[in-house]
Every structure is written in structure tokens, then in C-alpha cells.
Amino acid sequence: MTLAERLAFLRGYLRDHKAVGSVTPSSGALSRAIAAYAGASQRRAIAELGAGTGPITRALLEAMPANGRLWAFEIAPTFVEHLRRTIDDPRLTVVPLSASEAPRVVREAGLPGFDAVVSAIPFSLLGREPTREMLERAAEAMVPGAPFVALQYHPTFLPPLLRERFGRIERRICLWNVPPGQLLRGFAP
Numbered sequence: 001m002t003l004a005e006r007l008a009f010l011r012g013y014l015r016d017h018k019a020v021g022s023v024t025p026s027s028g029a030l031s032r033a034i035a036a037y038a039g040a041s042q043r044r045a046i047a048e049l050g051a052g053t054g055p056i057t058r059a060l061l062e063a064m065p066a067n068g069r070l071w072a073f074e075i076a077p078t079f080v081e082h083l084r085r086t087i088d089d090p091r092l093t094v095v096p097l098s099a100s101e102a103p104r105v106v107r108e109a110g111l112p113g114f115d116a117v118v119s120a121i122p123f124s125l126l127g128r129e130p131t132r133e134m135l136e137r138a139a140e141a142m143v144p145g146a147p148f149v150a151l152q153y154h155p156t157f158l159p160p161l162l163r164e165r166f167g168r169i170e171r172r173i174c175l176w177n178v179p180p181g182q183l184l185r186g187f188a189p
């Protein structure tokens with residue numbers, strides 16, 4: 001990860017700390033762990049919610065098959081511009097919209113649903129109702145059985161809300177990041 005990327009991320013955090021939620025992008029090791037937890041190597045249509053400057057985007061693209069496609073949702077215009085300028089991959093569509101537009105985007109793409117959704121949105125800073133709403137929209141955009149993988153730093157906020165929407169959830173800690181990242185995984189009903 002370049003210094004320019006770190007600085008771009010920090011500037012994004014200073015502009016809107018609540019939406020960005022962390023001062024530094026995910027590490028390469030954490031990003032690869034997320035891609036593996038989502039089974040990216042077997043997925044044809046992945047949605048990434050909150051792509052930022054793109055560390056997880058790059059790890060997903062590295063892992064995905066040649067005929068896979070990735071839709072990266074991001075609301076911060078400077079991050080959208082950064083993603084478009086720095087990642088040149090025909091499998092990637094950068095979506096400059098809120099993650100809650102996932103059902104419309106998947107319909108317009110002519111797909112039955114995403115076969116995995118990966119999120120780094122700082123849900124604990126958004127609050128309970130906006131999080132419920134976003135999980136609802138994500139589930140609506142997924143095919144049954146598709147994994148929903150969320151990176152979270154808050155230890156207790158998301159698990160009960162994920163259980164409400166996805167039932168049983170699994171948890172894994174990735175130590176190769178500062179701070180260590182908590183990965184939560186549920187499956188679309």
C-alpha cells in the first residue's frame with residue numbers, strides 16, 4: 001500500500017469520520033483474509049460495500065475467477081475517483097452510490113442476486129436502525145446461501161443484528177492488522 005493511498009484515506013476520514021470509521025485502510029493480510037472468508041475464488045458476482053481506497057477490492061479481484069464480476073459501492077466521491085484511477089480491471093464496476101442501492105444495482109445488472117457480499121461499513125457508528133435497513137437491503141440483493149462477510153472493529157454491536165437477518169453467524173479474528181479485525185459471516189436465507 002502506497003503512502004499516497006494512506007494519505008488519501010486519512011483525508012477521507014477527516015472529511016467524514018463517521019462514514020469512514022477508521023484512520024487507515026485495511027492491511028493486505030486482512031484484505032486477503034476477507035476475500036478467502038467470502039470464498040471469492042468461487043464467486044461470479046460479488047458486491048463490496050464501502051470500498052474506500054480499495055485494499056479489499058484488490059484482494060477480491062486477485063482471488064476471483066477471470067469470469068467473475070465485482071461491484072464496489074462507495075459513497076465518498078474522492079474514494080470513488082481514487083478507485084477508478086488506480087484499479088484497472090474490466091471485472092470491476094465502481095458504484096458511486098450507497099450500499100442500500102444494492103437491490104436496484106443487481107436487478108439492473110440482470111442477475112438473480114450477488115453470490116457474496118463483503119462489507120467494511122462502520123455499522124456501529126451509523127446506529128441500529130440504519131444498520132438494520134442496510135442489512136435488509138443487502139439480503140434482498142443476495143442469492144440464497146450467499147455469504148455476507150462484515151469487517152467490524154466494535155466487538156458487540158453487529159452480531160445481534162446480523163443474527164436477526166441471517167440466523168447463525170460465524171466469527172474469526174485477523175491479527176494482521178492494526179487494530180486486529182473481527183470478521184463476521186452469515187448466509188442469506
Ligand SMILES: C[S@@+](CC[C@H](N)C(=O)[O-])C[C@H]1O[C@@H](n2cnc3c(N)ncnc32)[C@H](O)[C@@H]1O
Pocket residue numbers: 019020021022024025026049050051052053054055056073074075076079097098099100120121122
Ligand atoms: C472503514 S472504511 C473501509 C474502507 C476499505 N474497504 C478498507 O477496508 O480499507 C468504510 C468505507 O465505507 C464507506 N461507506 C460508509 N457508508 C457507506 C454506504 N452507505 N454505502 C457505501 N459506502 C459507504 C466509507 O466512505 C468508507 O470508505
